[in-house]
Amino acid sequence: MSLAFAPLATELEEVFGSAFDEGPGEDRFEQLALRAFEFQFARNETYGRFCRARGVTPASVDGWRSIPAVPTSAFKSLPIVAGTTDDVERVFRTSGTTGGAGSTGEHHVRSLSLYEASAIPNFRRYLLPDGVRPRMIALLPSPEEAPESSLSHMAGLVGDRLCDSKAFVFHPQTGLDTHGLRALLENARSVDEPVLLMGTAFALVHWLDHLASSSTRLTLPAGSRVMETGGFKGRSREVSREALYAAISSVHGLERSSIVNEYGMTEMLSQFYEPVLLDPRMREGTLEERRHVPPPWVRTRVLDPATLEACEAGEVGVLCHFDLANLGSVCALLTEDLGRADRVGFELLGRVQGSSPRGCSLAVEDFLRAQATGV
Amino acid sequence: MSEPVFRAWALPAGIDVESRERSRIIEGLAYARASDAWWSTLCARLRDAHAQLQTRSARDIASALGEVGERFAEAGDPLREAALEWLPVTSSLSEAMAEHVLDGMARDWSTARLTRLLELEFDPPELLDRFVEREGGASAHVRSPALTLHVGAGTVPGVTATSLVRSLLVKSAALVKPGLGDAVLPVLWGRGLREVDPGLADACAIAYWPGGETTHESGLYAEVDAVVAYGSDATLLSIRDRLPLSTPFVSYRHRAGAAAISSEVLTAESLRSIARDTAYAASVFDQRGCVSPHVVYVESGSEVTAEGFVDALAEALDALAKELPPGKASLEEASALQQLRGSAEMRASEAASGVEVRFGSEGAWSVVLDPDPTFRPSCLRRFVWVKPVEDLSRLPSVLAPIASALQTMALAVSEARRGGVIEALSEVGVSRFTTLAGAPWPPAWWHHDGEGPLRALTTWVDDESAGAV
Numbered sequence: 001m002s003l004a005f006a007p008l009a010t011e012l013e014e015v016f017g018s019a020f021d022e023g024p025g026e027d028r029f030e031q032l033a034l035r036a037f038e039f040q041f042a043r044n045e046t047y048g049r050f051c052r053a054r055g056v057t058p059a060s061v062d063g064w065r066s067i068p069a070v071p072t073s074a075f076k077s078l079p080i081v082a083g084t085t086d087d088v089e090r091v092f093r094t095s096g097t098t099g100g101a102g103s104t105g106e107h108h109v110r111s112l113s114l115y116e117a118s119a120i121p122n123f124r125r126y127l128l129p130d131g132v133r134p135r136m137i138a139l140l141p142s143p144e145e146a147p148e149s150s151l152s153h154m155a156g157l158v159g160d161r162l163c164d165s166k167a168f169v170f171h172p173q174t175g176l177d178t179h180g181l182r183a184l185l186e187n188a189r190s191v192d193e194p195v196l197l198m199g200t201a202f203a204l205v206h207w208l209d210h211l212a213s214s215s216t217r218l219t220l221p222a223g224s225r226v227m228e229t230g231g232f233k234g235r236s237r238e239v240s241r242e243a244l245y246a247a248i249s250s251v252h253g254l255e256r257s258s259i260v261n262e263y264g265m266t267e268m269l270s271q272f273y274e275p276v277l278l279d280p281r282m283r284e285g286t287l288e289e290r291r292h293v294p295p296p297w298v299r300t301r302v303l304d305p306a307t308l309e310a311c312e313a314g315e316v317g318v319l320c321h322f323d324l325a326n327l328g329s330v331c332a333l334l335t336e337d338l339g340r341a342d343r344v345g346f347e348l349l350g351r352v353q354g355s356s357p358r359g360c361s362l363a364v365e366d367f368l369r370a371q372a373t374g375v
Numbered sequence: 376m377s378e379p380v381f382r383a384w385a386l387p388a389g390i391d392v393e394s395r396e397r398s399r400i401i402e403g404l405a406y407a408r409a410s411d412a413w414w415s416t417l418c419a420r421l422r423d424a425h426a427q428l429q430t431r432s433a434r435d436i437a438s439a440l441g442e443v444g445e446r447f448a449e450a451g452d453p454l455r456e457a458a459l460e461w462l463p464v465t466s467s468l469s470e471a472m473a474e475h476v477l478d479g480m481a482r483d484w485s486t487a488r489l490t491r492l493l494e495l496e497f498d499p500p501e502l503l504d505r506f507v508e509r510e511g512g513a514s515a516h517v518r519s520p521a522l523t524l525h526v527g528a529g530t531v532p533g534v535t536a537t538s539l540v541r542s543l544l545v546k547s548a549a550l551v552k553p554g555l556g557d558a559v560l561p562v563l564w565g566r567g568l569r570e571v572d573p574g575l576a577d578a579c580a581i582a583y584w585p586g587g588e589t590t591h592e593s594g595l596y597a598e599v600d601a602v603v604a605y606g607s608d609a610t611l612l613s614i615r616d617r618l619p620l621s622t623p624f625v626s627y628r629h630r631a632g633a634a635a636i637s638s639e640v641l642t643a644e645s646l647r648s649i650a651r652d653t654a655y656a657a658s659v660f661d662q663r664g665c666v667s668p669h670v671v672y673v674e675s676g677s678e679v680t681a682e683g684f685v686d687a688l689a690e691a692l693d694a695l696a697k698e699l700p701p702g703k704a705s706l707e708e709a710s711a712l713q714q715l716r717g718s719a720e721m722r723a724s725e726a727a728s729g730v731e732v733r734f735g736s737e738g739a740w741s742v743v744l745d746p747d748p749t750f751r752p753s754c755l756r757r758f759v760w761v762k763p764v765e766d767l768s769r770l771p772s773v774l775a776p777i778a779s780a781l782q783t784m785a786l787a788v789s790e791a792r793r794g795g796v797i798e799a800l801s802e803v804g805v806s807r808f809t810t811l812a813g814a815p816w817p818p819a820w821w822h823h824d825g826e827g828p829l830r831a832l833t834t835w836v837d838d839e840s841a842g843a844v
Binding site: 045046047048049050053054069070071072073074076077078080304305306307308316317318334336338 | 704706707709710711712713714715716717718720721722723724725726737738
């Protein structure tokens with residue numbers, strides 16, 4: 001069996017390209033996962049020793065579920081790459097949602113082509129299943145302005161491969177370009193071409209606040225849709241998801257079912273979406289009834305954080321992902337995100353804070369803030 | 376048979392709750408719900424009781440408080456029994472740890488200790504009762520706010536009860552809102568006062584309510600004369616924002632502790648006892664105290680290697696986990712532990728990182744040896760960083776970046792070097808130095824975050840006019 005990156009990555013790209021039509025089924029996934037593990041075990045010596053310390057080697061492993069998962073916070077402590085840092089094409093960095101120095105995670109990406117092979121079919125499946133080629137308008141910095149943002153990179157790919165045009169209306173220094181955004185939307189309306197709005201909940205709230213201040217409603221052309229991501233993990237302004245979606249619907253004249261949440265993380269190259277545009281029950285259901293689903297090359301389990309054993313269906317635990325697109329770093333990831341799974345997919349409950357007993361000891365967030373600001 | 380219920384309130388005579396609600400977080404705990412008008416009536420009653428308090432001497436109050444406090448230490452007393460029954464349920468400490476913590480807290484609740492506290496804070500304590508002549512001819516009297524609101528934090532049981540006791544000691548009526556996990560002891564204190572001293576019982580009201588869920592909270596901030604609050608920066612800022620500028624606000628921020636062991640005291644002979652004391656400091660309260668060490672700095676050059684110390688500490692933590700087992704972890708705590716442990720394991724797996732890990736089974740305890748001296752917060756649950764430093768004289772610069780978050784420094788340092796270490800570290804902001812074994816138990820009169828515990832609640836009135844005419 002070969003331990004070179006390129007052939008396996010190429011094979012995975014082919015698998016991803018046809019996966020939504022024909023699998024991969026459980027056997028194929030298992031086989032690819034074990035090969036990825038063998039490669040990562042051999043080419044990332046740190047991860048290899050980590051696995052050996054947990055008593056797992058490619059020879060002894062009895063299935064993908066037994067492959068040791070690396071906690072996502074480890075990406076803040078050391079570079080995680082299967083190979084050498086010379087093999088790395090791009091480093092994506094987390095925005096550091098907990099704030100403060102030393103809290104930035106890094107994902108060393110060996111192949112942007114493998115990233116694209118995962119991102120494009122997945123996005124097409126859940127955001128553009130009707131074959132529409134919209135005008136993409138991202139409330140994000142452009143990939144040129146934010147080369148370390150995996151989200152901007154993805155938006156760039158989506159714009160190039162799946163859309164008629166692309167525009168980025170958020171700038172790292174000056175923030176959201178509301179005039180530009182408004183002009184773009186009005187122009188799309190004048191020619192009646194559908195729009196794909198992409199943005200973080202934070203940016204969307206900012207945009208809606210701006211429109212509300214002048215009581216403006218800006219109905220978007222038929223076929224328009226919104227991809228909203230992040231922002232419901234306790235950061236930024238407190239706006240409920242229900243309120244945000246209601247505001248988008250009323251201001252832009254969209255059905256709530258045209259708003260799709262994306263769940264992604266810098267440490268993982270594949271994304272999760274709510275199949276609202278595909279699944280009629282989810283389209284008509286409440287936001288609570290929505291679920292995220294992985295693409296066929298990703299498996300998500302819900303684990304009891306005390307034992308790392310799988311939870312029963314419906315039981316709350318931490319999400320643990322296995323993403324074949326992470327071939328160049330590490331496929332098995334233990335996240336800090338709480339969730340629960342059912343037959344449809346999983347429900348993301350975020351990082352619940354404030355409910356756990358802290359006593360009078362300093363919370364990590366407060367510590368990091370103190371360190372960053374010197375207060 | 377119906378399941379037992381703990382009613383998380385204790386109120387002045389003649390005031391009853393309007394309705395009650397069951398906690399959705401802790402099974403078996405019920406709390407009071409009431410209208411805004413009810414809260415105003417309550418505050419008025421407490422103010423009346425405050426006037427009554429002024430007719431009593433501080434020493435008399437200390438002795439009545441001590442009578443209640445000593446019951447928590449007395450085997451078989453119904454107050455102690457109720458505390459032992461409900462502390463493990465509400466605080467998520469194990470039964471053995473809950474009992475240990477109760478014993479530690481109750482040590483400071485005796486008449487002797489409370490009187491000593493009065494004497495150390497006010498010389499003489501009669502300053503709280505009347506004008507007392509001072510050197511130079513002037514006289515002074517110490518007064519307290521009529522009604523003080525005490526807002527407790529999470530789950531180091533006993534902290535909120537101690538805040539209540541301090542309030543009554545200085546004759547300020549107390550409205551106490553404990554944190555959910557620390558509701559039991561202040562409520563039992565209220566019930567004990569009702570039995571022992573109805574006058575004091577009428578000067579305090581203890582009621583848990585879920586923060587932010589009720590509308591009366593903001594109204595209360597306008598109604599009370601002073602606020603004492605424990606909590607995260609976010610909690611304290613939100614309280615401060617809602618207080619009238621004229622209302623005194625005593626705030627205790629969340630803090631972290633550390634420990635330092637010097638090379639000359641760490642010998643093959645002392646190793647086991649130093650490791651045992653370190654394990655004890657980090658294990659009490661399952662490390663949730665602001666007094667609990669997160670990082671232990673071990674000075675290089677002793678006859679014991681850092682690895683040797685780590686092994687001894689691991690052994691001691693393991694033994695202590697059997698004697699005083701850890702409580703059950705919440706999902707968030709267990710997840711935080713997995714993240715920190717897993718990241719440490721990854722670093723330990725890096726070539727030549729020098730990082731080593733020792734983990735207890737079922738998440739009971741964790742030790743990570745890390746050559747990087749930077750202070751790192753622990754995820755609690757008995758997770759201890761051990762960091763070698765060449766010389767303890769490096770500590771002030773290592774700790775300076777987090778000085779505002781540091782509180783207790785537990786020391787195992789020879790007498791000859793102790794003064795120098797303390798001098799340098801107090802300069803960067805450490806406000807309490809203690810021994811490893813003493814770290815969890817500051818005495819009643821400690822200057823919490825640098826301030827006198829009773830003086831913080833009071834104001835001095837000076838009279839320079841006596842004898843002038």
